[in-house]
Amino acid sequence: MADFADLALMFGYAFFQRAFIAGICAAILCSVLGVFIVLRRASLIGEGIAHLSFGGIALGLVISIYPFYTALVLALFGTLAISFLHRKRIVYSETAIGIIFSFGLALGVVLASISGGFNVDLFSYLFGSILTVSEEDIYFIIILTLFVLGFVILFYKEMLHITFDEQGARLSGVPVDIFEIVFNLLIALCVVVSIKIIGSLLVSSLLITPAASAMQFSKSFKGTISLSLLFGIFSVFAGLVFSFIYDIATGGAIVLLSIILFTISAITTKIYKSFSNQIKNKIIT
Amino acid sequence: MVENMVENKIDNIKDKIIEVEGLTVKYDGNTVLDDISFEVRRKDVIGIVGPNGGGKTTLLNSILGNIPVYSGKIRLFGLDLQKFRDFHKIGYVPQNAIHFDPIFPATVEEIVSLGCITRKKLGRPLSSEDKKGVSHALELVDLYDLRKKKISELSGGQKQRVFIAKAIVRKPELLVLDEATVGLDICIQDQFVKLLKLLKKEMEITVMMVSHDLSGVFCQANRLFVVNKKLYVSELNENTDAEKVLREAYGRHFTFMFHHDHAKCIGE
Numbered sequence: 001m002a003d004f005a006d007l008a009l010m011f012g013y014a015f016f017q018r019a020f021i022a023g024i025c026a027a028i029l030c031s032v033l034g035v036f037i038v039l040r041r042a043s044l045i046g047e048g049i050a051h052l053s054f055g056g057i058a059l060g061l062v063i064s065i066y067p068f069y070t071a072l073v074l075a076l077f078g079t080l081a082i083s084f085l086h087r088k089r090i091v092y093s094e095t096a097i098g099i100i101f102s103f104g105l106a107l108g109v110v111l112a113s114i115s116g117g118f119n120v121d122l123f124s125y126l127f128g129s130i131l132t133v134s135e136e137d138i139y140f141i142i143i144l145t146l147f148v149l150g151f152v153i154l155f156y157k158e159m160l161h162i163t164f165d166e167q168g169a170r171l172s173g174v175p176v177d178i179f180e181i182v183f184n185l186l187i188a189l190c191v192v193v194s195i196k197i198i199g200s201l202l203v204s205s206l207l208i209t210p211a212a213s214a215m216q217f218s219k220s221f222k223g224t225i226s227l228s229l230l231f232g233i234f235s236v237f238a239g240l241v242f243s244f245i246y247d248i249a250t251g252g253a254i255v256l257l258s259i260i261l262f263t264i265s266a267i268t269t270k271i272y273k274s275f276s277n278q279i280k281n282k283i284i285t
Numbered sequence: 286m287v288e289n290m291v292e293n294k295i296d297n298i299k300d301k302i303i304e305v306e307g308l309t310v311k312y313d314g315n316t317v318l319d320d321i322s323f324e325v326r327r328k329d330v331i332g333i334v335g336p337n338g339g340g341k342t343t344l345l346n347s348i349l350g351n352i353p354v355y356s357g358k359i360r361l362f363g364l365d366l367q368k369f370r371d372f373h374k375i376g377y378v379p380q381n382a383i384h385f386d387p388i389f390p391a392t393v394e395e396i397v398s399l400g401c402i403t404r405k406k407l408g409r410p411l412s413s414e415d416k417k418g419v420s421h422a423l424e425l426v427d428l429y430d431l432r433k434k435k436i437s438e439l440s441g442g443q444k445q446r447v448f449i450a451k452a453i454v455r456k457p458e459l460l461v462l463d464e465a466t467v468g469l470d471i472c473i474q475d476q477f478v479k480l481l482k483l484l485k486k487e488m489e490i491t492v493m494m495v496s497h498d499l500s501g502v503f504c505q506a507n508r509l510f511v512v513n514k515k516l517y518v519s520e521l522n523e524n525t526d527a528e529k530v531l532r533e534a535y536g537r538h539f540t541f542m543f544h545h546d547h548a549k550c551i552g553e
Contacts, residue, residue: 039389154408161399164389167379168451171349173372173404215390219435224390 010244018138019130019197019250023236025145026194026206031232032152033190034211035225036183039163045082045184046204048097049191052078052104054200057125058111067125068140071195075188078104083181128199128251130243137196144189151186159183160221197236199251206232209258216265231261300327301363302459302491303348308357310343317343321357321516325491327458330481332502332521333495335512336535341495342380344512345463348493349377362458373403376452380463380495383444387437393447394432397422400454415454422450425487426480442476453484460484462494466501481505503527511535 010016037043056074060067078100085096112122124132152159161169162176162183170176187207194203214227239254246253303325310318318340325331335341346352348359350366359366362374400422401415411419423429426446431439436447445465452460466477478501484490496502502509503521511517511530519530 039386157399157402157411158407160391160395161402164385164391164396164399165379165382167351168377168399169402170351171372171375171377172399172402173370174402174407215388218390219438220392220433221390221395 006245007241010241015131015133016240016244018133018135019240020237021138022133022141022193023130023197023240023250023254024233025141026190026197026203027210027232027236028229029145029148029190029193030198030203030206031210031214031228032149032225033187034207034209034232035214035221035228036159036163037187037207038211038215042187043204043208044094044097045079046187046191046207048082048101048104049075049078049184049188050195050200050203051101051108053188053191053195054126055104055107055111057195057200058108058115058122061122062111062115066136068137068192068196071200072189072192074104075192076185079184079188080181083184087177124199125195126199126201127249128195128197128202128254130197130240130250133196141193141196144193148186148189148193151182155179197240197250198254199249202251202255205255206235206258209255209262210235213258213262213265216262216269231258231265235261301325302327302329302361303493304358304360305348306358308344308347308359309355310340310347310352311355312343316355316514318347318512318516319514321512323510323516323518325459325493327491328485328489329508330485330492330506331494331508331510332506333493333510333512334497334499334502334531335510339513341512342463344510344516345461345493345495349375349461370404373455374458376400376449376455376457376460376490378445378448378452378460378462378465382448382465383441385437389437391436392433393428393436393439394419394423396436396447397432397450397454400451403455418454418456419450422454425453425483426450445477446480449480449484453488453490456488457490459491459493462492462496464495464497466496466498477501478505499527499531 011020037046053071053075056071057067059065059074060070063070082093082096082100085091085099086093090096091099108122158169158174158179161172161174162179166176190207191200191203194206198206210228210232211224213231214224218224218227235254235258239250239257242248242253242257243250301324303323305324306322308318308321309316321344333341333344343352347354348361348366350369361369362371364371397419398411398415401411401418420429423432426449428443428446428450431443436444439447449462449465481492481494482505485492492505494502494505506521509519509521509525509530511519513535517530519525
């Protein structure tokens with residue numbers, strides 16, 4: 001087992017450099033989009049799309065197409081299907097997510113059994129791995145990250161308006177229906193970007209937890225996004241290091257760290273609030 | 286002579302903020318608004334009252350294009366609603382605006398800034414003019430010093446002023462308030478009436494306000510719309526027989542106790 005002295009050496013490995021770049025991209029996207037997802041009470045959609053992309057990966061492995069592409073196509077179609085089922089009032093959005101969620105998982109399991117059971121490749125897509133990020137993945141991940149981030153920066157205030165007050169945004173002339181579809185597509189891209197490092201079963205946690213931790217502290221929306229970024233990047237960085245040093249599943253390490261950060265944030269804020277309330281009461285009396 | 290007539294006609298058209306003709310709205314086959322017609326002129330202050338489920342909010346939502354209408358015509362600022370795109374001319378404070386997600390992390394300034402968004406400015410950052418507009422709106426509602434505070438930490442009355450600031454930041458010509466004072470105590474309602482007076486003076490704004498506070502409506506409005514599937518319109522002045530108007534609309538007798546000093550106290 002390696003120790004922390006190997007930290008510098010770690011970055012000398014090409015595979016770790018690639019994992020690091022992919023991880024930071026995933027952290028940035030998940031942390032930023034996560035704030036909107038949590039506040040729109042859409043946490044389930046990340047879970048649904050992630051499971052669907054698992055089906056896509058299995059499909060890619062079976063038909064020998066690069067799994068990233070099949071995952072992306074299936075995730076995008078799944079997102080549009082969720083929007084369609086909800087918009088046409090065929091079912092509630094959470095029901096649509098549930099159907100898509102189970103379809104993805106079922107497809108993945110059936111295809112895996114057809115191909116002769118789970119292999120190492122599929123396992124790494126399920127739980128994330130620092131070993132499997134290829135150079136091709138990196139280009140793909142960077143392009144998707146820049147695209148999603150560019151969109152969020154450009155339409156930040158419109159997305160904030162829809163998140164805070166959908167009816168008000170509609171009245172201001174924001175095309176809310178189009179934004180909703182695009183927003184879900186961005187989540188699909190974000191999930192696909194994150195799968196290699198975090199794994200499809202755990203990626204929704206990185207979408208939710210850093211944002212939830214940041215919301216414990218911040219008073220402003222911009223502050224919440226900045227803190228969420230900080231928590232997300234820290235969790236991914238520390239998770240990658242632990243994964244390398246202790247040879248544990250990368251996705252699991254990252255998610256556990258981000259949940260520890262959330263627990264510390266929630267407890268600290270509660271203690272701080274009750275302490276400041278006590279001081280206020282003492283001053284009043 | 287002809288020029289004067291043309292000018293008068295143009296002024297007359299410009300003066301009409303809202304024109305509604307034969308508006309009927311149905312939900313699942315049930316008629317909610319039945320053949321309603323009216324006009325709102327510049328600087329009017331319209332008080333809209335009526336029983337719960339009578340169609341007050343439906344009327345506002347139809348005017349704002351939020352719901353489909355069954356039949357009838359709606360014109361905003363002289364344009365058919367379908368062609369109307371200048372929604373920046375309308376400031377809107379929705380029903381229950383202050384009952385938003387209590388843990389939403391946004392400052393007062395961030396929320397008021399959202400009022401600057403228009404269809405024409407999508408994807409553009411706030412200009413220096415927008416920022417000045419935000420500061421001015423915050424000053425008008427007396428919240429400038431609290432601009433960096435988290436919105437959920439404000440009191441009910443302060444939250445209400447945030448939404449009014451958001452609605453007026455683009456200097457709208459029409460302000461639509463849907464039960465803006467519901468659930469707020471009498472002191473805050475008093476502040477609200479004063480704020481409305483200030484806005485009328487500063488911005489020469491036209492107001493449509495849905496309210497259950499009849500005394501507030503009688504103090505503020507120059508015209509009364511009583512909505513109960515049908516529309517009953519009445520001019521409001523010292524000769525208005527309030528009991529008669531309300532009896533016609535609600536279909537039952539009212540004894541309207543209205544204290545003259547109250548009007549003076551909250552109106553001046």
